[in-house]
Amino acid sequence: MTFSKIITNWYSNNKRNLPWRQTTDPYYIWLSEIILQQTQIAQGLPYYESFLKEFPTIFHLASAEESQVLKLWQGLGYYSRARNLHAAARNIANKLDGVFPNTYKELLKLKGVGDYTASAIASICFNEATAVVDGNVYRVLSRYFGIDTPINTSKGVKEFKELAQKLIDKKNPAEFNQAIMEFGAVQCKPQNPNCTICPFKDSCVALQKNRIAELPVKIKAAKAKKKYFNFLVFLSNDNKTILEKRKGKGIWQNLYQFPLVETEQEMDFETFNALIKTHHLLKGISFELSLYNKDSIIHKLSHQHLYTKFWIVDIDQHLVNGIQISEVRNYAVPILIGNFIESFNFQ
DNA sequence: AAAACGGGGGG
DNA sequence: CCCCCAGTTTT
Structure with a gap:
């Protein structure tokens, strides 16, 4: 045969x-x-x-x-x-x-x-x-x-x-x-x-x-690079937060995410609290920062490992360009963000 | 020809 | 922490 x-x-x-x-x-x-x-x-x-x-x-x-x-x-x-x-x-x-x-x-x-x-x-x-x-x-x-x-x-x-x-x-x-x-x-x-x-x-x-x-024989892939992602989860007194659409060439093109601050290493509270005082979304605004996950969430992609922290940014004022927290689930987000949204207890 | 692009599973 | 899986597009 x-x-x-x-x-x-x-x-x-x-x-x-x-x-x-x-x-x-x-x-x-x-x-x-x-x-x-x-x-x-x-x-x-x-x-x-x-x-x-x-x-x-x-x-x-x-x-x-x-x-x-x-x-x-x-x-x-x-x-x-x-x-x-x-x-x-x-x-x-x-x-x-x-x-x-x-x-x-x-x-x-x-x-x-x-x-x-x-x-x-x-x-x-x-x-x-x-x-x-x-x-x-x-x-x-x-x-x-x-x-x-x-x-x-x-x-x-x-x-x-x-x-x-x-x-x-x-x-x-x-x-x-x-x-x-x-x-x-x-x-x-x-x-x-x-x-x-x-x-x-x-x-x-x-x-x-x-x-x-x-068999089959495969050439080994290069090791994944480490990246350090810090997401700013805004919570305003009018129950809004901020989601931004990812532009450009990289990962998750056209998906939504909380405002991202990428750093060269893992951030501790004091360092990050000082760092974001100059962030364009926070300039001149008083805020209270807290860290949602003490240990980084390691999200593994083929070519990079994302060490991720979600930072809660409470602000005691309205968020003019924000979206209602109740709308967050309507946006297409990477599963890394989606898992956070599911586990975080939005009021 | 090599790198980028997700996320799931198992040890 | 490590490993495996594996089509198309971009560089």
């Missing part, structure tokens, strides 16, 4: 029943693929449901405000996915007459759609034989063929794409692509794959050579 035949057989007997497997409508498939990038199914599933409930068609999504899309995305991370999703929906609805692109080449032009997602949609929705290479596929192929090339190098990307393209069932690319990814997720898992019941146990190179745990 061919590789393709074995893996599609396995798939027909072992596939999980997931909502996006009931359809080939490109809107649903696209939405599921964007949500599931860098995201486990258990985490993405509720977001998929709530997006479809709020935006049953691409036109609903296109006519929404970006702020609403970001609010629904809150907690999923990699927020550029949400901004690109929204922009692509507007592009399709307004520039492409609402017709979803139906080839790999055209799909690639959509914001937020790269090689993997274009291949997935083209194969699943339009039967185009373009092989997907996601993390599961890297793992399955590197083990089965015993390939050492690091997967996070341009050489590795090219090599695995060509191999997958050679293996794909041209007659049924949708089944093959979903089968190899599901096989990687369920059977050929990163840790402790159950090789004793694997349909490839007699032909898998990594298993024969006892190299399952070594």
